Amino acid sequence: xxxxxxxxxxxxxxxxxxxxxxxxxxxxxxxxxxxxxxxxxxxxxxxxxxxxxxxxxxxxxxxxxxxxxxxxxxxxxxxxxxxxxxxxxxxxxxxxxxxxxxxxxxxxxxxxxxxxxxxxxxxxxxxxxx
Amino acid sequence: xxxxxxxxxxxxxxxxxxxxxxxxxxxxxxxxxxxxxxxxxxxxxxxxxxxxxxxxxxxxxxxxxxxxxxxxxxxxxxxxxxxxxxxxxxxxxxxxxxxxxxxxxxxxxxxxxxxxxxxxxxxxxxxxxx
Amino acid sequence: xxxxxxxxxxxxxxxxxxxxxxxxxxxxxxxxxxxxxxxxxxxxxxxxxxxxxxxxxxxxxxxxxxxxxxxxxxxxxxxxxxxxxxxxxxxxxxxxxxxxxxxxxxxxxxxxxxxxxxxxxxxxxxxxxx
Amino acid sequence: xxxxxxxxxxxxxxxxxxxxxxxxxxxxxxxxxxxxxxxxxxxxxxxxxxxxxxxxxxxxxxxxxxxxxxxxxxxxxxxxxxxxxxxxxxxxxxxxxxxxxxxxxxxxxxxxxxxxxxxxxxxxxxxxxx
DNA sequence: GTGGTCTAGACCACT
DNA sequence: GTGGTCTAGACCACA
Numbered sequence: 001x002x003x004x005x006x007x008x009x010x011x012x013x014x015x016x017x018x019x020x021x022x023x024x025x026x027x028x029x030x031x032x033x034x035x036x037x038x039x040x041x042x043x044x045x046x047x048x049x050x051x052x053x054x055x056x057x058x059x060x061x062x063x064x065x066x067x068x069x070x071x072x073x074x075x076x077x078x079x080x081x082x083x084x085x086x087x088x089x090x091x092x093x094x095x096x097x098x099x100x101x102x103x104x105x106x107x108x109x110x111x112x113x114x115x116x117x118x119x120x121x122x123x124x125x126x127x128x129x130x
Numbered sequence: 131x132x133x134x135x136x137x138x139x140x141x142x143x144x145x146x147x148x149x150x151x152x153x154x155x156x157x158x159x160x161x162x163x164x165x166x167x168x169x170x171x172x173x174x175x176x177x178x179x180x181x182x183x184x185x186x187x188x189x190x191x192x193x194x195x196x197x198x199x200x201x202x203x204x205x206x207x208x209x210x211x212x213x214x215x216x217x218x219x220x221x222x223x224x225x226x227x228x229x230x231x232x233x234x235x236x237x238x239x240x241x242x243x244x245x246x247x248x249x250x251x252x253x254x255x256x257x258x259x260x
Numbered sequence: 261x262x263x264x265x266x267x268x269x270x271x272x273x274x275x276x277x278x279x280x281x282x283x284x285x286x287x288x289x290x291x292x293x294x295x296x297x298x299x300x301x302x303x304x305x306x307x308x309x310x311x312x313x314x315x316x317x318x319x320x321x322x323x324x325x326x327x328x329x330x331x332x333x334x335x336x337x338x339x340x341x342x343x344x345x346x347x348x349x350x351x352x353x354x355x356x357x358x359x360x361x362x363x364x365x366x367x368x369x370x371x372x373x374x375x376x377x378x379x380x381x382x383x384x385x386x387x388x389x390x
Numbered sequence: 391x392x393x394x395x396x397x398x399x400x401x402x403x404x405x406x407x408x409x410x411x412x413x414x415x416x417x418x419x420x421x422x423x424x425x426x427x428x429x430x431x432x433x434x435x436x437x438x439x440x441x442x443x444x445x446x447x448x449x450x451x452x453x454x455x456x457x458x459x460x461x462x463x464x465x466x467x468x469x470x471x472x473x474x475x476x477x478x479x480x481x482x483x484x485x486x487x488x489x490x491x492x493x494x495x496x497x498x499x500x501x502x503x504x505x506x507x508x509x510x511x512x513x514x515x516x517x518x519x520x
Numbered sequence: 521g522t523g524g525t526c527t528a529g530a531c532c533a534c535t
Numbered sequence: 536g537t538g539g540t541c542t543a544g545a546c547c548a549c550a
Contacts (some may be wrong), residue, residue: 004258005328005331007331008327008328008329010524012330012548012549012550013330013549013550014549014550019227019228019231022228022231022232022235023227023228023231025231025235026230026232026234026235027229027231044143048331048550049550050550051549052549052550055549055550065235081234081235081236082235082236083236083237084233084236084237084242085547088236089246092229092232092233092246093246093249093250095229096229096246096247096250097149097153097250097253097254098149098152098153099222099225099226100156100247100250100251100254101149101152101153101155101156101157101254102152102156102222103222103236104156104215104251104254104255105152105155105156105195105211105212106211106212106213106214106218107214107541108214110247110248110251112214113247113251114244114247115229116219116222116223116226117226117240117243117244117247118240119223120223120226120230121230121234121240121243123227124227124230124231124234125234140527142524142526143525143526144525144526161532164472168536168537168538169537169543170536170544173525178526178527179526179527179528180527180528181524181525181526181527181537182526182527183527184538184539185525185526187538197398198398198538199397199398200397200402200403200534200535200537200538201438201531201537202537203536203537203538204537204538241538268455270539272539272541273540273541274540274541279487279488279491281487282457282488282492282495283487283491285491285493285495286490286491286492286494287489287491290499296519298521298522298523298524299522299523300523307521308541308542309541309542309543310523310542310543311540311541311542311543312461312523312540312541312542313408315522315540317523325495328523330522330523330548330549330550331549331550333522333523334522334523341495341496342492342495343496343497343527344441344493344496344497344502348496348508352489352492352506353506353509353510354530355489356489356507356510357409357413357442357510357513358409358413358449359482359485359486360416360507360510360511360514361409361412361413361415361417361514362412362416362472362494362506363482364416364484364511364515365412365415365416365455365471365472366472366473366474366478367469367473368474370507370508370511372474372528373507373511374504374507375427376479376482376483376486377486377490377500377503377504377507379483380483380487380490381490381494381500381503383487384487384490384491384494385494390538400539402533402534402535403534403535404534404535438535439534439535441534441535442534442535445534445535
């Protein structure tokens, strides 16, 4: 589990954990059915509070990324996986809007913005082969 | 000044103001050199406290979007406008990363993500001509 | 924490706090990694409002002197410390210019000005050993 | 009169005027006995308010740099010129302290600080010959 | 308990 | 009238 937490960052630690795990799933480093470390062990690894890890796991569960069983602990969802439904798309657009407005003000074209997006996509996808 | 503020939103009010003004600049509805309402009047218009507006203006000043001078109050920056330099690009990539990771997990391809971005771009740019 | 604040001074209180802490760092009385009192406790100590302290801390953060994280509160920066880069030097020259112009008008030579500077330097540096 | 006023600056305009005139005296571009432009004309030249210029002149008078007569208007002081007395020196030290504390934190030595001061001195003094 | 956000109201410096 | 500063007190997110 390669989660690098930045305590200086203004993004809450639990959000950083969520991002890290979602990114791990995107990179296929975390496979459906795979178990995540227990709340206790992850908290110990990262040197942070139990509650913080727990909150991150609860959020991942709410979004459908993990399932939490008493026996197996926290496991990457195998079925009922999050989808790109309409609600998600409009939410994504809301999140993109301020970023794109900023980009436009700085003189970026849609092509240049696409290049940036592509770069991030490329950085994510081919990691599977490594 | 068409700023629609959602007092219930979890995004801070001052952030919503910043986003709204940046978006106004992107849409060319706010031109360089144009003055913004005073902290007091905008606060009264929005029904919020003047300190909240002031914080938004200070943030816009730090990012280079507006200049605050003693004569005219707050004005959209004319020179030394924010640029798409390397620091900005890496910051943008950091902001895009969790969004794109999420999109990948939901089975979106880069093409589909581009479509969404394009839609937001289109929503921004041509407003000037309308 | 030996900050002596003059509430009557025309220099804002938060500026006095910033100066005092920077001076404490210069004197090595405050070491990198060391924690500063919380906004609330320092405000109570100084008999001022917590917002005033907060503003001072935010300024110190912007200048790179302290880091604010959610665990330990406010801490003197350990890495990425402020440097004497070109931007700083030109800013310093701008600040010195009116002081030196005034000094010249009063008949001071560069040597005499150096003596004053040296005196201030001496007052700062050797405090560590005492 | 080459006063360049920066409306964006956080230093008050009247302070900028004071600094500019004191600097002019230091550079010997303004000689004792020489008259300054009237409040009205300077205000018109700079495109600022009468009160602002007046406040600057009053400050210069208080500090002993100019004399104000009804007939001659504002004139650079010929006698009773400001001196580098003890009060001035301690005031100067107070002004230098935060600058030097900052410089020390950024790793500057007293020698390097002297170089900067020298540069400013040199920039002031030899202008007379041009 | 920490800092972050917001409110309400006040005084002052500047123009 | 403008923004800058400061106060007092409140609620919330975070850890």
